Amino acid sequence: MADPAPLPLLRVSGLVFRWSNGQPALDHCDLEISRPGLWMLVGSNGSGKSTLLRLISGLLQADGGRVHTLLKPALVFQNPDHQLLLPSCGSDLQLGLPSGLPAAERTARMERALQQVGLGGMERRPIHSLSGGQKQRLAIAGALASDAELLLLDEPTALLDPDSQREVLVLIRSLCSRDERPITALWITHRLEELDCCDGAARMEAGRVGPWLDAARLLPLLAGAAER
Numbered sequence: 001m002a003d004p005a006p007l008p009l010l011r012v013s014g015l016v017f018r019w020s021n022g023q024p025a026l027d028h029c030d031l032e033i034s035r036p037g038l039w040m041l042v043g044s045n046g047s048g049k050s051t052l053l054r055l056i057s058g059l060l061q062a063d064g065g066r067v068h069t070l071l072k073p074a075l076v077f078q079n080p081d082h083q084l085l086l087p088s089c090g091s092d093l094q095l096g097l098p099s100g101l102p103a104a105e106r107t108a109r110m111e112r113a114l115q116q117v118g119l120g121g122m123e124r125r126p127i128h129s130l131s132g133g134q135k136q137r138l139a140i141a142g143a144l145a146s147d148a149e150l151l152l153l154d155e156p157t158a159l160l161d162p163d164s165q166r167e168v169l170v171l172i173r174s175l176c177s178r179d180e181r182p183i184t185a186l187w188i189t190h191r192l193e194e195l196d197c198c199d200g201a202a203r204m205e206a207g208r209v210g211p212w213l214d215a216a217r218l219l220p221l222l223a224g225a226a227e228r
């Protein structure tokens with residue numbers, strides 16, 4: 001008998017979600033990611049993108065359907081100031097580490113996470129002295145230090161200037177492409193130029209996600225939708 005198909009890294013099936021005021025947000029939404037990489041979601045305001053990420057992360061509970069993932073998820077928000085809680089880079093990272101680790105392991109993990117996002121040696125830097133891009137990279141370091149393998153990024157560059165925007169995009173691209181333990185990133189964006197860097201992109205409309213396409217195929221569809 002043939003081996004059963006391997007489980008995907010992430011499978012969202014028939015997800016239904018309604019806010020307590022009755023507002024529907026997800027309408028039997030399906031989505032599957034079968035390999036590590038940078039996967040982008042686009043779609044008009046209110047189409048359900050942020051709600052979907054919150055359901056995948058476990059921050060919200062669905063009214064129907066399922067989220068199945070083999071990966072540990074972590075959310076990265078648009079505004080890093082909503083995510084970074086303590087005054088220095090090191091203290092903030094410590095906060096997200098799994099509990100029960102010996103002190104030496106905590107320090108090693110913190111240093112490794114800072115290295116991975118290009119902030120090596122900045123344990124003592126006050127967070128208020130970081131640029132927007134550095135803050136966003138620190139938020140990503142926090143996710144990495146907590147062992148997350150599925151990064152759920154909700155418009156992570158929306159508040160950044162073009163240089164910082166590029167910094168964050170290049171960082172995530174490299175984490176998704178590295179040979180050892182590449183991560184899986186689901187990235188929401190309204191900046192269509194970012195689609196050039198993804199492994200696949202899909203459009204979300206009215207609480208459902210369309211098929212994964214490469215950016216070159218999705219962009220004309222988006223332009224067509226905007227003209228209608």
Ligand SMILES: Nc1ncnc2c1ncn2[C@@H]1O[C@H](COP(=O)(O)OP(=O)(O)OP(=O)(O)O)[C@@H](O)[C@H]1O
Pocket residue numbers: 019020021023024025043044045046047048049050051052
């Ligand atoms: N806390 C809430 N209470 C009630 N309705 C909400 C709440 N948050 C979002 N909604 C509604 O749920 C729907 C989906 O919203 P969501 O924030 O997921 O959209 P989005 O695709 O992320 O939009 P945007 O591109 O503007 O960020 C919208 O109709 C929105 O008004």
Ligand SMILES: [Mg+2]
Pocket residue numbers: 049050051154
């Ligand atoms: Mg949103």
